[in-house]
Amino acid sequence: MKEIDLKKQNKILWIVVSCVLIVTIATGLSLFGVFYFSYGTDPVIEDDAQNVILLIGDGMGINHIKTTELYNNGAMLNMRKLSVTGEVMTRSLSAGATDSAASATTYATGYKTYNGRISYLNGKPLPTIAEEAMAAGKKVGIVATKVVTDATPAAFLAHSESRKNTMEIATQIVQSDVDVLFGLNNAELKSLASSIQTDTRDYCVSFDEVNASDADKIFGLFDESIPNIGRNTLASLTETALDRLANDNGFFLMVEGSKIDSYSHDNDVKGMIDELNGFDAAVSRAVAWARKNGNTTVIVLADHETGDLRIPADATADMISNDWFHSSGHTSQNIHYFAYGTGVEQIPALIDNTDVYDVIKQLLF
Ligand SMILES: [Zn+2]
Known part of the structure; x- marks a missing residue:
């Protein structure tokens, strides 16, 4: 027993x-x-840049770029001519593909979060590169082609448990010290108009008002959409922002081609191409400005791929069709980055999305 x-x-x-x-x-x-x-890979960037310009093509996979080039009779896009290129892994803490909120949070803060969060994790706000730059006496600009309370611009200036908390996000953006903010308006921002206009900040609702403003800070919030060609494009807003931000202490500017994603969700290939060409024109303007300045870094990337866009073998321009999209959602494909200027040779060829913040932080500080 x-x-x-x-x-x-x-x-x-x-x-x-x-x-x-x-x-x-x-x-x-x-x-x-x-x-x-x-x-991620903990990249070490030894150089210091006076200014960093981050351009985000929302939803822009490599096939979005190649399809646009095919449509443009094979002409290489400006972003593809930049000296350093590589890939970025885009996963968030959520299962499946990231959304723009989690992705922009990672670029803005260096932390992965869950989809839907705006620079926020486990009940706490995460400090953003824009806030850190402002605290250090640098200027900050945010430019987007959709409403500025949307996920990508919001993640640089606000903190919220959900991207849907539009009023909370609008209030925080208005309370922020951002120097230049250009994008579309909405009811929540309009309800805060009296707080936007101050002694040192102009609240402009037209492009003419933007051009006439000489205030220290500026919000240009428009009802009409921002065109891809002609006047008042993303490229010209980018240039206006750059001229306003230039100063001895340096600046951080984020420019978003916001609707590449929307058109890709809709599987509208022509709409996507037009928006991507408008975004690439902004890239060209940013690089020209950086070249003249001599101590600026330009990083062009996407937050994720949208629409699982595929190009058939031996495709020609006249074959381009909405059928090339194979999804109405986001995918987890790596996206590509393109970089020009100070320190870019030190960025590894394959990075994690958390590394983007690390690179910008080391360049600016
Ligand atoms: Zn999307």
Whole structure:
């Protein structure tokens, strides 16, 4: 009887030890996973740039770029002519593909978060590169072709548990010290008009008002859409922003081609191409400005791919069609980055989205 009890006890002990071992190994692996995915490749950038311009083509995968080039009779886009290129892994903490909120949060803060969060994680706001730049006496500009409370611009200036908290986001953007803000208006921002216009900040609702303003800070919030060609384009708003931001302490400017994503969700290939060409014209203007300045870094990338766009073999321009999209949502494909200017040779060829913040931070500080 005693011998059987001992055997039984040994068996129980063996089961307990096994369980502890399994839990320990599993925890170790998941911690390693968190460590690995949270901190990316830890790029070291030794150079300091006076200014950093980050241009985000929302939803812009490599096939969006190639399809646009095909449509443009094979002419290479300006972004593709930049000296350094590579890929960015885009995953957020949520399962499946990232959304713009989580992706912009990662670029703005260096932290991955869950889809829908605006520079916010586990009940806490995450400090953004824009806030850090302002605290250090640098100027900050944000330019987008959709409403400025949308996820990508919001993640640089606001903190919220949900991208849908438009009033909360609008209030924080108005309370922020951002020097230049250009994009579309909405009811929430309009309800704050009396707080936007101050002694040092102009609230402009037309392009003419923007051009006439000589206030220290400016909000240009428009009802009409921002065209891709002609006057008052994203490219000309980018140039206006750059001229306003230039100063001895430097600046950080984020420019978003916001509707590449919307057209891709709709599987509207021509709309996507027009918006991408408008975005690329802004890239060209930013690079020309950086070249003249001599101590500016320009980084062009996307937040994720939208629409699973595929180009058939031997495709020609007249074959381009909405059928090339294979999804109405986001995918987890790596996106491509293109960079010009100070320090860009030190950016690794394959980076995690968390590394984008690390690169900008080391360049600016
Ligand atoms: Zn989207």
